[in-house]
Amino acid sequence: MxxxxxxxxxxxxxxxxxxxxxxxxxxxxxxxxxxxxxxxxxxxxxxxxxxxxxxxxxxxxxxxxxxxxxxxxxxxxxxxxxxxxxxxxxxxxxxxxxxxxxxxxxxxxxxxxxxxxxxxxxxxxxSIHAWPDLVAKLLDQMHSDQDQVVVGAFSVVQKICEDSAFYQIEDREYALRTLMPALVELLLHQNTKVRLMCLQSVNFFLGIRSPFLDHFIDDRFLARLFNCMNDLEQSIHDCLCQALSLLCNLYFNKLTNYMPTVARYILHRTSDSVEHTALEACEFWLTLAEEPANCREVVRPYLAELIPVLVRRMRYSEQDLRNMKADLECDELIPDRAEDIQPRFRRSKQQQQQQQQQQQQDVNSMTNVDHNQPSDDQNSISNTNASVDASDHDDRTHNDNDNDDDDDDDSASGCDFSVDASSEWNVRKGAAATLDVLSNVFRDELLPHLLPILDGDLFQHDWLVKEAAILALGAVAEGCANGMAPHLPTLVPYLIGCLNDNKALVRSITCWTLSRYGHWILQFPNERHFEQLLKELLRRLLDVNKRVQEAACSAFATLEEEANFELVPYLNEVVQTLCAAFQKYQAKNLLILYDAVGTLAESIGTCLAKPELVDALMPPLMAKWNRTDDTERERYSLLECMASVVVALQDNFLPYCTSVFSRCVHLISCNVQTTPELVSGTMDLGSNSVVPTTQNNGTSTTEVGGQDFVIASLDLLSGMVETLGQQLITLVAHYNLVELVKRTSLDQSSEVRQSSFALVGDLARTCWPLVEPHVMYFLTVLGRNLEPQQVSVCNNAIWALGELAMKMGSSLLPHARTLCRPLVAILNRPHTSKTLLENAAITVGRFGVYCSTEVAPQLPDILLPWCLSMRNLRDNDEKESAFCGLCRMVIVNPEAVVPHFAYLCDAFASWSSPKSELKALVCSILYAFRQQMGEAAWQDCVGKFPSPMLERLQYLYGF
Missing domain, CATH: 1.25.40 (Serine Threonine Protein Phosphatase 5, Tetratricopeptide repeat)
Incomplete structure (x- = not known):
């Protein structure tokens, strides 16, 4: 009403x-x-x-x-x-x-x-613009001679300033235009609270890129702002450091002439005895470093003064030590509180896939097999700006997101300072992050200012000084890698010795710092640094201090990723230590231990499948699996860990399958709510809208935690099905997994659908008799999830369609043209994810294997983007089936090839060793075109190809 x-x-x-x-x-x-x-x-x-x-x-x-x-x-x-x-x-x-x-x-x-x-x-x-009386009243009160009235006005003014970033442009400019001049005047107000609220309000505005501010921020404004540098109120300096950071971020050009004044002030505040002021000063350096050229120009004159300040600020304060209860050296028997256990997030599947690709390359080099070299750039007649990826093509995305954010690092630079026990961002972390980003800006130029300090601090009797120096060494490990290399033969043995320091905080920070130099350590196997480090890290995994356990376990996981197969000779000791840790760790460190076990499995693959290692590792892992409640955070980490272990153990995982499989099915069933009429109903294959809609359709996970369990369970089941194949068909049938994945494939969560589609593809590949009766259902759901805006969902839907196509054969004919249409649109879509293009190309090609007559009419729109995507892939089964399908399309519709014949030949030349069926198809196509053109025209055409490409065609196909 x-x-x-x-x-x-x-x-x-x-x-x-x-x-x-x-x-x-x-x-x-x-x-x-x-x-x-x-x-x-x-x-x-x-x-x-x-x-x-x-x-x-x-x-x-x-x-x-x-x-x-x-x-x-x-x-x-x-x-x-x-x-x-x-x-x-x-x-x-x-x-x-x-x-x-x-x-x-x-x-x-x-x-x-x-x-x-x-x-x-x-x-x-x-709109604020529609309430001029309010603004007029506030301006009047801001100029009152009664301080209480002015302070009262600011309670509304600050709200307007804070919300202005969300206003429409017209309203935002109105708020700036009407309020900013008054705010600048009040920066000189005699009342401290008014000055503080005024500066806080100004800071809200300075976070906005505005045409008005571009004009308004002038010498007069800056003079008023800089006047705050002399204020006696500490909180004013906090706000001023924030203001300067904001100006540095959006209006750097306004500060250029005043940078010596600004830098000198921020340097002074970095040394401030009040920690939160020093932390705000560190934020300025971090902001400045986002533009390396500006940072070099501004900071270079002050490096000699700034670096010692940062190293000092990296020392633990007395308050830090009290908060951490650092005097408690032996705390392994004290249970963790629930609030101490931070949530752990899914690791990027993209990182895992890249690691698996590198692992395969390492296996190849170990066995002296040269697998599937991609075509070189010089072979290609394609645009020289085209991306050439030498890595294996992974046939699906799983939980990767092509536009994921960066990893969840604790610093602005990407350097993880989580070894600091405090969960809050503090001046120690801020100073360490600042040193890290400056090392990436100045590289080895920074070391002459740092190394003399560390030469003294590393050997101090004061353990706090020593600990901060070790942290500083870790902070510059990436940025100053080249300059540090000559010092590492001395420093690394010293640091390994520090792993036995009598102070737990020294041991823990040393674990982290050594992990930062793991790449260098592995470059010199004859020096035995790696063996010594591994031995000591394993000892620290079983430390009596929980913080050291955590740091050692995290460092070991990092080392695993660097070492890969270098770990194989030490696997017995490694597995024994990890098993002992299962009996020793409290709840928080157990989560990190699961990550370390999963990373080990990913790093060494099937080398972990030796019976004696399986017999040692699986009993404690399964004991945790069977005892952990389904609602606990530990369950999620276990699911992730087990997904990696099953791939590594291969058939040796079979004895544990029933327990793992049944629990995964139970977790999914308990955490997914279904709308029955949609699951049992029929759907229009021609619809291109994403399933489900938001209007009470599909399924939904009960809550965010439940959603994580569903995704992790689906991924684990997918890994089991992919790894163990038809050996699981009885379990798949017994637990009615196909019906369950039909439910999850309709979930409102894109991540749940994404993992569901990966499992659909694996089931189609390995358990086809169980999937076949539901194939029309899956074609419908997958066909309605081909929206490239949702990259990862679309990727997995495309991949699963390709797997279904290979199993369906000619029965796909009535649907091939409809399903192919959105795939062709994706192939021709600008600014599309490389992985998405590759998956679309493979699936389009696979459609051509059995449905070439239906798909071939679309060849004019397919061929060019298809060739550009496929030429960069290494030899594998997916690439082979896709090429066979394309060749059949070319045979049906050869006229479509003529405008892009050179690109087709370039794609043919990308093979290292095509199998006989494909080779015969390619040869027949090349022969047919040669006959059709005539010898003179043929020679004229191929004479324009790059020489390396011609050599490959001659070598592979005799043309």
Whole structure:
């Protein structure tokens, strides 16, 4: 019901006002029955148009009423405004706003705060530009000679400034234009609280890129701002450091002429005895380093002063040590509190896939087999800007997201300072992050300022000084890698010795720092640094201090990724240590231990499948699997770990399959809610919209934690099915997995659908008799998930379609043209993910194996992007089937090839060793074109090909 009535002469009725007041007073009674009645009455009153006016009247006009009652009326009004402002008439809106502006003169602090809340609620509903009376009133109060009035005005002004980033451009510029000049004037106000609130408001505005600010930020503005450098109030300096960081980020050119002043001030504040001020100063350096050229110019003159300050700030403070209970060296028997266990997130599947590709390359080099070299750039007649990827093509995305954010690092630079026990960002972490980013900007130029400090600090008797120096060594490991290399033959043995330091915090930071130099250590196997480091790290995994256990386990996981097969000679010791850790670790470190076991499996692959290693590792792992409750965070880490282990153990995992398989099915079933009519219904294959829609369709995971369990369980099942294949068909049938994945493939979560589609493809490949009766269902769902905006979902849907196509054979014919159409659109879509293009090309090619007559008419739109994508892939089964399908399309529609014949030949030349069937198809196509052209035209055509490409064609196909 619209709020409408004549407000010009609004006068409350005495009896109705009394009812409202009584209701407000009753709402302050804590009795549950009374509260229930109050809530019921409130719901009834909300339907009465005048109710909001009574609430407003109580708030703004009844000065003799108790402040709690007035404020309560305002809060209920705020809720009404938030829920129903759009139903208020224009006259009602004007009245409410006018009364709120009037109430800005309220002297009672509680009531005034409530008025501010109501104003904020209105501003969340409509434009600041449409409320000029409010701005005029605030400006008037900001210039009052009464400090209390000015401070009161800022409670609303700050809200406007904070929200301005979300305003429409016109409103944002209006707020800046009207408020910023007044704010600049007040930076010199005599009242400290006013200056602070003013600078805080300015900072909200400085986070906005604005045409007005481009003009407004001038010498006068900066002079007023720099005047705050001399302020005696500490919190002003916090805000000033923030202001300078914001200016550095968006308006650096405005600071150019004043950078010596700014840099000198920030350097001084980096040394500030107040930690949060020093931390804000570190944030300035981090912001500046985002533009390396600017950073070099500004910071170079101050490096000699800044580096020692940063190293000092990296020392633990006394408060840090108290918070961490650092004096407790032996704490392994103390159980972790639930709040100490931070959530762990899914690792990037892209990283895992890249690691598997590198692992395969390492296997090839170990066995002296040269597998599938890709065509060189010089062989190609393609655009020289085209991407050439020498890595194996992974046939699906799983949980990768092509536009994922960077890894969850603890610093702005990507250097993980989680070895600091504090979960909060502090000055120690800020200083370490600053040193890290500066090392990446200045590289080895930084070392002459750092190494003399470390030469002394590393050998200090004061363990806090020594610990910070070891942290500094780790911070520069990446940026100063070349310059540090000559010092590492001495430093690495010293650091390995520090792993036995009597202080746990020294041992833990040393684990981290050594992991940062793992790449260098592995370059010199004859020096035995790796063997010594591994031995000591394994000892530290079983340390009596939980923080050292955590650091050692994380460092070992990092070393695993670097070492890969270098670990194989030490696997017995490694596995024994990991098994001992299972018996020793508390809840938090168990999560990291699962990660280390999973990383080991990914790093060494089937080398872990030796019976003695399986017999040692699996009993403690399965004991945890069988004891862990399905609602615990530990279960999720176990699922991820087991997904890696099953791939490594291969058939040796079979004895454990039933327990793992059944638990995964149970986790999915418990955490997915189904809409039965959609699952059992029929769907239009021709629809291209994503399934499901948001209107109560499909399935949904019960909560975010449940969603994680579903995704991890699907990925584990997918790994089991892919690895063990037809050996699992009995389990798949017994637990009705195909029906379950039909449910999850309709989930509203794109991540759940993504993992579901990977499992669909694996089931199609290995358990086809169970999938075949449901093939039309899956074709429909997959066909309606070919939206390239959702890259990872689309990727897996495309891959699964390709697997279905290879199994369906000619029975795909009635649907091939419809399904192929969106794939062709993806192939021709600009700025599309490389992996998505490759998967689309493979699946289109696979459609051609059995349905070439249906797909060949689209060859003019397929051929060029197809060739450009496929030429970069290494030899594998997917590439072979796709090429066979394309060749059959070419045979059906050879005329479509003529404009892009050179690109087709380039794709043919990308093979290292095509199998006989494909080779015969290619030869027949080349021979047919040669015959059709005639010898002279043929020689003229191929004579334009690059020489390396011609040599490959001659070598592979005799042409």
């Amino acid at each position: 619209a709020v409408e009535m004549s407000t010009a002469e609004f006068q409350p009725q005495a009896d109705e006002l009394a009812q409202v007041l009584e209701l407000l007073k009753q709402s302050q009674i804590s009795d549950t029955a009374v509260q229930r009645e109050v809530q019921k009455k409130l719901e009834e009153l909300k339907k009465i148009p005048t109710f909001s006016y009574y609430l407003l009247y109580v708030l703004t006009r009844m000065t003799n009423e108790q402040q709690v009652t007035r404020s309560l009326g305002g809060l209920i009004l705020k809720n009404n405004i938030h829920a129903a402002w759009s139903t208020y008439t224009d006259e009602a809106k004007r009245y409410v706003k006018a009364e709120c502006v009037h109430a800005l003169d309220e002297s009672n602090q509680m009531v005034r705060t409530t008025v501010d809340v109501v104003i904020a609620s209105i501003l969340s509903q409509e």
